[in-house]
Structure formats: structure tokens, C-alpha cells
Amino acid sequence: MQKTPSIAYNLSGWMDTSPEVRPAVNDNWQSRRELAAALRRLNTAVLTRDVPTELLQSVTATMQAEAARIEANEVVPGTKAQAERNSTQHGQLPDIFYEINPASGQSNAIAPPMHIWQTDGRVHACVTPSWSYEGPFEHLHGGIIALLFDQVLGAGQRITGVAGRTGTLEIRFHHPTLLNKTLHLVAKVDRVVGRKKFMVGELWADDVRTASCKGVFISERNWPDAIA
Numbered sequence: 001m002q003k004t005p006s007i008a009y010n011l012s013g014w015m016d017t018s019p020e021v022r023p024a025v026n027d028n029w030q031s032r033r034e035l036a037a038a039l040r041r042l043n044t045a046v047l048t049r050d051v052p053t054e055l056l057q058s059v060t061a062t063m064q065a066e067a068a069r070i071e072a073n074e075v076v077p078g079t080k081a082q083a084e085r086n087s088t089q090h091g092q093l094p095d096i097f098y099e100i101n102p103a104s105g106q107s108n109a110i111a112p113p114m115h116i117w118q119t120d121g122r123v124h125a126c127v128t129p130s131w132s133y134e135g136p137f138e139h140l141h142g143g144i145i146a147l148l149f150d151q152v153l154g155a156g157q158r159i160t161g162v163a164g165r166t167g168t169l170e171i172r173f174h175h176p177t178l179l180n181k182t183l184h185l186v187a188k189v190d191r192v193v194g195r196k197k198f199m200v201g202e203l204w205a206d207d208v209r210t211a212s213c214k215g216v217f218i219s220e221r222n223w224p225d226a227i228a
């Protein structure tokens with residue numbers, strides 16, 4: 001009988017402690033990072049070029065064929081399944097989380113990607129959103145700002161030693177946020193009350209604070225101690 005693989009649901013080591021993006025854990029993840037970067041580039045190019053219809057149709061046919069080649073491989077859906085696979089190719093839970101998260105995942109083409117690190121009791125992040133994330137003319141979409149805050153405040157709560165889910169996010173948009181510019185986010189724990197972690201964060205473009213956020217993250221009653 002095949003033994004059920006067990007994993008430690010421990011995310012320690014997931015977050016960097018310096019502004020440098022860490023190298024991929026192996027060639028497979030490095031290749032995924034490069035593919036994700038190519039997909040982001042393609043998406044932004046399609047959105048920002050006056051492309052002839054025939055070229056669009058041709059590229060679509062190519063991409064459909066390429067998607068089918070990838071889909072022909074074994075399905076391993078989601079972070080948990082990938083971690084439980086427990087193979088050297090797939091890495092451990094913190095590695096997988098680092099790569100596939102939709103806000104910060106280096107290997108997720110949806111992610112801008114934002115880079116997050118922890119230092120001095122705060123969580124910092126930087127991100128350069130492209131035209132793919134446009135909301136109002138030439139500016140960042142507010143829903144993307146919410147995504148960035150959710151991730152940064154959500155990452156910051158691990159300073160308390162216990163993870164939790166987002167209960168409430170309250171965002172104030174002070175100024176429009178430009179695209180194609182490196183933005184900085186910072187978050188910290190404001191206070192902890194029972195299972196509730198009250199987080200605060202800010203989004204900065206140069207010396208302009210364009211948005212600020214308050215978030216409540218709530219630990220589950222029976223959350224495994226290892227997850228932090």
C-alpha cells in the first residue's frame with residue numbers, strides 16, 4: 001500500500017529577510033519563473049500594441065498548442081497538493097508558496113510579482129505594476145491595490161507567530177497610483193486581541209503615500225500551531 005505523504009504545514013522560511021529575490025530552489029522552478037515572465041511580457045505586449053488580427057490569430061493558435069502540451073502532464077492542483085507531492089522537483093511548502101501565490105509568486109504569471117521581506121518587526125514589499133494592471137487612465141487598479149495590501153498585511157501577521165485568514169480590509173485611496181513605477185509597501189502589527197490580528201499598512205510611490213490600509217486577520221480556532 002502506498003504511504004500517504006505527510007508534510008509539515010510550516011511556512012517559516014517563506015518570507016525573505018532582504019530586498020533580494022531569492023534564487024529558485026531548482027531548475028524546474030527557475031524554468032517556471034522564466035515562463036511566467038514570458039507570459040507576463042506577452043500579456044502586456046498584447047494589451048499595449050496595435051496588432052494585426054492575423055498575427056493575433058496566429059499567436060493564439062501557437063499558444064493553444066503550447067497550453068495543450070503543458071496540460072498533457074500530471075495534474076497537481078494547488079499549493080497543498082504540490083507540497084504533499086513531496087518530490088525534489090516540487091520543493092517544500094514555503095518554496096511552493098513563494099512561487100505560486102497570485103500576488104507575490106515569482107512563477108505565477110498573474111502576479112505582478114510583488115517581492116516581500118521582513119525586517120525590524122515590519123514587512124516590506126516592492127512591486128512595479130505594468131499596463132496589465134491599469135484601472136483608471138494610466139493608473140493602478142484599486143482592486144490590485146487591495147490584492148497587494150491583503151498579501152502584505154497577511155504576510156505581516158506571521159510576526160505574531162500565528163497565521164489567520166483575512167476578515168476585513170479597509171483601504172483609503174489617498175492619491176492615484178502610477179503604473180510602471182516601483183512602489184513600496186510597508187505593514188506592521190498594530191495590536192492583537194484574542195484571535196484577531198489588527199494590521200496596518202501603507203503604499204508609497206516615491207515620497208507620496210497613495211493608499212493606506214487597516215486589516216483584521218483572524219486565526220482559526222483549531223489552527224495547527226506549526227502554521228505561522
Ligand SMILES: CCCCCCCCCCCCCCCC(=O)SCCNC(=O)CCNC(=O)[C@H](O)C(C)(C)COP(=O)(O)OP(=O)(O)OC[C@H]1O[C@@H](n2cnc3c(N)ncnc32)[C@H](O)[C@@H]1OP(=O)(O)O
Binds near residue numbers: 151153167218
Ligand atoms: C489562507 C491561510 C493562509 C495561511 C498562511 C499565512 C501566512 C502567509 C502569508 C500569506 C498571506 C496571504 C494573505 C491572504 C489571506 C486571504 O486571502 S484569506 C481569504 C479571504 N478570507 C476568507 O476567506 C475568510 C472567510 N471568513 C472566515 O473563514 C471566517 O469568517 C473567519 C474570518 C475565519 C472568522 O470566523 P470565526 O473564527 O468563526 O470567527 P468568530 O468566532 O465568529 O469571531 C471571532 C472574532 O473575530 C471577529 N470577526 C469575525 N469575522 C470578522 C471579520 N470578517 N472581520 C472582522 N472581525 C471579524 C468576531 O467579531 C470575533 O471577535 P470577538 O467577539 O472575539 O471580539
